[in-house]
Amino acid sequence: MTAELPLDPAVVARARRLAAKAAQPVVDLARSHTTVSVERATLRLAGLTGADPDGIPWVNRLADAVQEQVGIEHGIALPVFHALKDFPDLDRLAHAAAADGVRFSLPSGPDAETARGHARAAVQHGFDRIDRSRSRRDELVAEIGDPPQRPWIYLIVATGDIYEDIPQAQAAARAGADVIAVIRSTGQSLLDYVPEGATREGFAGTYATGENFRLMRAALDETSREVGRYIRLTNYASGLCMPEIAALAGMHRLDMMLNDSMYGILFRDINPIRTFVDQRFSRQVHARAGIIINTGEDNYLTTADAVEAAHTVTVSQLLNERFAHEAGLPDPLLGLGHAFEINPEVPESFRLELAHALLARQLFPDAPLKWMPPTKHMTGDVFRGNLLDGFFNLAGVMTGQSILLVGMMTEAVVTPWLSDRDIALQNVRYVLNACAGLAEDFHPPRDGFIAGRANQVLGEAVDLLAKIVDDGLLNAIADGTFGIMKRPADGGRGLDGVAKRADDYWNPAAAELDRTSPDQDAAQKEAVR
Amino acid sequence: MSRIIRPYGDTTGDGMVQLSFTLPVPHDKRAEGAALQLAAKMGLDGAMLVHAKAIGEGYTFFVVYGASTHLVNLDEVKVVEKDYPHLSPKEVNDAIRERLGRKLCVVGACIGTDAHTVGIDAILNIKGVAGEKGLEYYRELRVVNLGAQVAVPDLVNRAVDEEADAVLVSQVVTQKDAHLHNTREMAAAFREALPPGRRPLLVVGGPRFDEGAATELGVDRIFTRGTTPSDVASYLVHRLVTSREAAA
Numbered sequence: 001m002t003a004e005l006p007l008d009p010a011v012v013a014r015a016r017r018l019a020a021k022a023a024q025p026v027v028d029l030a031r032s033h034t035t036v037s038v039e040r041a042t043l044r045l046a047g048l049t050g051a052d053p054d055g056i057p058w059v060n061r062l063a064d065a066v067q068e069q070v071g072i073e074h075g076i077a078l079p080v081f082h083a084l085k086d087f088p089d090l091d092r093l094a095h096a097a098a099a100d101g102v103r104f105s106l107p108s109g110p111d112a113e114t115a116r117g118h119a120r121a122a123v124q125h126g127f128d129r130i131d132r133s134r135s136r137r138d139e140l141v142a143e144i145g146d147p148p149q150r151p152w153i154y155l156i157v158a159t160g161d162i163y164e165d166i167p168q169a170q171a172a173a174r175a176g177a178d179v180i181a182v183i184r185s186t187g188q189s190l191l192d193y194v195p196e197g198a199t200r201e202g203f204a205g206t207y208a209t210g211e212n213f214r215l216m217r218a219a220l221d222e223t224s225r226e227v228g229r230y231i232r233l234t235n236y237a238s239g240l241c242m243p244e245i246a247a248l249a250g251m252h253r254l255d256m257m258l259n260d261s262m263y264g265i266l267f268r269d270i271n272p273i274r275t276f277v278d279q280r281f282s283r284q285v286h287a288r289a290g291i292i293i294n295t296g297e298d299n300y301l302t303t304a305d306a307v308e309a310a311h312t313v314t315v316s317q318l319l320n321e322r323f324a325h326e327a328g329l330p331d332p333l334l335g336l337g338h339a340f341e342i343n344p345e346v347p348e349s350f351r352l353e354l355a356h357a358l359l360a361r362q363l364f365p366d367a368p369l370k371w372m373p374p375t376k377h378m379t380g381d382v383f384r385g386n387l388l389d390g391f392f393n394l395a396g397v398m399t400g401q402s403i404l405l406v407g408m409m410t411e412a413v414v415t416p417w418l419s420d421r422d423i424a425l426q427n428v429r430y431v432l433n434a435c436a437g438l439a440e441d442f443h444p445p446r447d448g449f450i451a452g453r454a455n456q457v458l459g460e461a462v463d464l465l466a467k468i469v470d471d472g473l474l475n476a477i478a479d480g481t482f483g484i485m486k487r488p489a490d491g492g493r494g495l496d497g498v499a500k501r502a503d504d505y506w507n508p509a510a511a512e513l514d515r516t517s518p519d520q521d522a523a524q525k526e527a528v529r
Numbered sequence: 530m531s532r533i534i535r536p537y538g539d540t541t542g543d544g545m546v547q548l549s550f551t552l553p554v555p556h557d558k559r560a561e562g563a564a565l566q567l568a569a570k571m572g573l574d575g576a577m578l579v580h581a582k583a584i585g586e587g588y589t590f591f592v593v594y595g596a597s598t599h600l601v602n603l604d605e606v607k608v609v610e611k612d613y614p615h616l617s618p619k620e621v622n623d624a625i626r627e628r629l630g631r632k633l634c635v636v637g638a639c640i641g642t643d644a645h646t647v648g649i650d651a652i653l654n655i656k657g658v659a660g661e662k663g664l665e666y667y668r669e670l671r672v673v674n675l676g677a678q679v680a681v682p683d684l685v686n687r688a689v690d691e692e693a694d695a696v697l698v699s700q701v702v703t704q705k706d707a708h709l710h711n712t713r714e715m716a717a718a719f720r721e722a723l724p725p726g727r728r729p730l731l732v733v734g735g736p737r738f739d740e741g742a743a744t745e746l747g748v749d750r751i752f753t754r755g756t757t758p759s760d761v762a763s764y765l766v767h768r769l770v771t772s773r774e775a776a777a
Contacts, residue, residue, distance in 0.1 A: 418588055
């Protein structure tokens with residue numbers, strides 16, 4: 001039980017109403033467009049894998065051929081499965097298409113019905129795999145068990161080589177990590193394809209590939225049994241290929257995915273429309289797969305000031321919540337992010353952190369909140385950094401955070417060394433051990449500094465949401481409202497891969513997801529009624 | 530005052546240093562002996578092993594204190610001395626307005642695969658760093674921040690289009706010396722695209738650069754850890770306004 005802030009329920013309700021209103025035009029946009037990556041994800045669900053000798057996946061080669069001949073605005077499933085009548089399987093069709101040996105067309109009448117039937121059946125295999133992965137996770141968690149404590153301890157590995165990552169991840173789990181995140185290679189978010197196979201070279205991280213997912217999950221299953229906790233695996237459904245990565249994650253039983261509604265726009269300069277369309281599809285896949293998403297609000301505070309911009313985090317959390325609910329994600333899968341990034345030189349910085357963390361906790365009581373460590377004010381002074389991480393851990397315990405990303409005192413110096421991780425985990429263990437139940441005793445006075453600050457941030461969040469509703473979310477993003485980055489709707493990478501859906505747009509995966517991942521807010525209203 | 534120095538623990542001349550490291554061996558007597566032997570080879574006299582702890586299987590972490598046997602002669606230390614006056618934002622703006630008579634254009638980017646815009650943003654974004662506003666705040670500077678993962682040819686083209694006076698590149702990722710390769714590639718591309726008189730001033734920054742390597746990498750200046758926006762602005766004014774005037 002965590003402390004309760006005296007928040008006015010009417011203000012909270014108004015914040016949610018405004019978030020829903022601000023989100024609606026973007027949801028409409030996402031529903032009325034498709035992208036090359038959504039279409040390629042559909043091919044992946046239908047079972048197409050592998051890459052050509054240059055490493056370009058067959059899903060790209062096939063989708064590119066269809067895009068060139070008939071466009072993607074009708075959905076590529078129909079032309080693909082119609083052309084498949086002359087080939088034994090999708091592989092052979094993709095090879096021929098890459099060699100410019102297939103004429104694609106939009107079938108009609110009985111031909112279209114036949115193609116639809118084949119497409120539905122093929123894509124259903126992908127959903128069956130996702131469903132099996134989900135049940136398997138449930139079985140394993142039931143059999144092996146969850147971590148005994150909250151917050152779950154989240155650790156990062158990032159060697160670039162999956163075969164080096166595996167022993168490091170296993171060692172981290174033995175040392176106390178409950179969640180392992182494999183950081184992606186720098187730059188993968190801007191690749192318009194998903195690399196294929198097991199990879200041994202990356203920059204500051206390891207490529208997200210289906211095979212790397214499979215290898216790491218299998219290794220962690222072994223370690224989970226050994227340590228008696230189900231170790232969760234995390235990767236990144238972000239960047240230009242997020243729908244495909246989400247599909248791969250679902251089929252290979254990843255447990256959490258970083259998946260923010262605006263991160264790619266703001267920090268990777270990916271086109272806003274591309275991002276929102278890809279976002280919706282990937283969230284629907286995560287909902288189907290039972291994957292906890294982690295949103296990226298912490299990132300705003302690495303560029304903007306953590307005190308001045310505290311309310312932008314709240315606004316983004318509310319928007320992420322709305323986008324997630326709309327895409328069928330229930331609260332227990334909603335790992336909203338926030339961070340301990342206030343300049344330690346600011347007076348009362350720890351009280352401010354507690355206020356912000358409690359506000360998030362109370363606004364989203366059923367969401368597994370992800371608490372992110374200091375990075376911006378880690379200076380290379382590792383001694384001070386370790387102290388700061390200790391206060392971060394303390395704030396996390398006092399305010400009942402759900403997932404705690406372990407801070408490294410060598411942040412901004414090196415990628416974590418073996419000893420850095422050990423020292424950082426020692427820090428976490430000390431704090432969890434010394435004050436596991438402290439949240440029970442922590443009741444900031446209703447008229448005190450913390451309560452006042454939380455209400456102030458909530459008020460500023462409501463004001464900003466009202467402004468976003470007036471201006472439109474896309475305009476707000478273009479104006480640099482979040483993280484100070486200005487991103488116009490017609491700029492950024494990946495716009496050429498976006499198409500407005502034609503009236504006859506048909507995508508069996510999108511249809512299945514719309515059917516099975518209902519809007520959680522609408523469902524809730526229905527239940528209340 | 531002596532120009533020959535040793536580290537200081539709590540007594541002048543004691544030479545005391547602290548050191549931590551991990552050895553890839555299980556924690557036992559032999560591991561501790563190995564740690565002390567390493568410390569001796571690193572030049573520590575009378576090394577004390579104050580902490581040893583097993584990490585996982587087959588690794589041990591050590592903290593060692595000891596007296597360094599090495600001396601440093603301050604007269605033999607080579608550094609890149611700051612060869613330009615430090616100016617406030619107002620002085621920067623005044624110098625550009627009065628002496629250049631137009632805005633000074635700065636194009637910034639992270640090049641290659643580097644997606645870490647924290648460095649370039651700290652210098653360019655109005656938000657700035659360490660309590661100082663970034664270059665966007667300077668009225669007489671026109672800042673074009675291209676952001677992350679900009680291809681070198683795109684950077685060159687944009688610099689040409691904008692008639693940039695200076696190009697600022699930040700490189701944080703240093704795996705496999707990526708920052709050095711990228712910097713050389715950028716310098717070569719600018720040399721190829723523009724004759725010497727029309728080339729913008731090339732400035733790179735990042736935590737792992739060697740300040741003295743500018744010539745070797747083909748750039749005009751390297752900034753390292755701790756650089757603030759006003760350092761960069763002062764340098765730009767020095768090179769592009771003051772010293773050009775002096776030469777003319």
